[in-house]
Amino acid sequence: MIETPAEGRQAAFARLILVFGAAALGLVLGGTILVVVFHGLVPYENVVEGLLSSEARIVLYAGLALGVAAIILGFSRYRVMPTKASREQAIAGGVLGIQAVFLGAIILLFREAGDPDRFVFHFFNVEVLRDYGIPVFAQAAGNTVILAFVGELGGIVLGLLLALLTLSKRAVVRAPARVYINFFRGTPLIWQLGIFYFGFSLGLGIRPQISVGPIDFGPAYTTAMIVFVLNTAAYAAEVFRAGIQSVERGQMEAARSLGMTYPQAMRHAIVPQAIRRVIPPLLNEFVILIKDTSLVVILGLAANEYELSTLARQGYADTFNATFFTAAAAGYLVVTLPLIRAVNAVEKRMRSGLVTVGA
């Protein structure tokens, strides 16, 4: 509780430090972006003009000054704050100030010492994207998701099977599963894509193709889906094995002593509990796979089969402009950020005990 007028002044001062810090970061980041947007994004010269404008300079220096003030005031005064809340406000203001100064220094360096003209031309040239159009990017993002989703789904099914094999008490059953898992975890995915592509066509004399309704997937696309399934299965198998082993021994004993066979006990008692426990690590694997689908660039995909990275590379080849890679990165983030949020939400729920684990 604040009791004296002096303490009241201290608390107000803490709020001021917080406002300084927040304003500093807002100016450096938001202010610069706003100035650039007001100058226009197309053609790219407008972006450069905005960055180098005197408005941008004012905003940056103002942000830097506020940030330095927040750092000095925040870290020199937080100890004398009368309440925990105002102490936290002072510290938060100082930390925001550090972030503002750090970012502001980079942008300033970029403006003054770098070559904004060429950088923006090559990496933030929205104009060159226009000819390709949104539908092409949407289709590429869709292909990225299809490749990753098919790989993850098939990998989960095959991975659970492999996990059950590795848990067998018989060495002759365990051994092939271990060999499989170690092979796919121990070699690069990009090599697996290559060897399977040529292995199918040159080695086995087949060119795998599948059609789902009106959509035909060519040999490269189909091979990629198969390899993603095989590769993900090896990782999912290890996740499932750990999940199954984390279920208390007593669960198996209870099921067996009721007369259930080992497969019945696994299916009805153990695996359902294990699956709940492995949802977060499997979602993490999915996020990793989404990015790893970019490795199909080494295979020759047809134009309508492009995923984000192949599209970016093709765009770069056509225009000699790297803005396509920037756009691809944005595309990956659009897909992965919601998933990362989902993983965190599920983990939080599990920690809070809403999803029961164990008896």
Add this chain to the structure above:
Amino acid sequence: MTLVRLEGVHKWFGNNHVLKGIDLEIVPQEVLAVIGPSGSGKSTLLRTMNLLEEPTEGKVFFEDTELTDVRTNLNQVRTHLGIVFQAFNLFPHKTAAQNITLALDKVLGLGDEEARERALQELKHVGLEHKADEYPGRLSGGQQQRVAIARALAMRPKVMLFDEVTSALDPELIQEVLDVMKRLAEEGMTMVVVTHEMGFAREAANKMLFMDEGVIVQKGDPRAMFDRPEHERLRRFLSRIL
């Protein structure tokens, strides 16, 4: 006619000799309390009876079937031997009723309706029919253990094995579980009860067995053993815990 028979059973865990030549017979309607210091092999003895622990040496019979014969279908025999564990071991992803109906469905092949009916009947037997659709996580320890008893009873076993079933319970929850077990004993169920509850051993059991260091030291009438413990080791054990 015996229900369970052990002949010269030995059990080693690595270099640890836990059971040292056990011979034992359980007859119908016997309520056998197994007592003894911790580490004496009581639980291991109980768990060999349905072959959750495989004897290193010796034979285990249920009625005329030798369980230690590899050709025996253990899954079939185990339906006749209900077991209740210290840690309850209810399936946490299934409701109380589903915990019971799972094996009725998958092992005995009862239809959905019949299985549900029997589950409710057994839950009523342990006083928990109103908790049929609760998950174990929402039940107290005593309630969970009573569901576990109902789950074992629903298989209509000929023998019930209890492995220190009150040891993991808070003191005020022990009695409700012991009451269920006492009633079972009165109804004529054949029971083997590994326990630290000397009151239960004295009141509800009609046979008692004292184990120490992997051997059966003494077996006899519970009251006689409590009132006139002949054996020195039993006297020492009783003086420590009573």
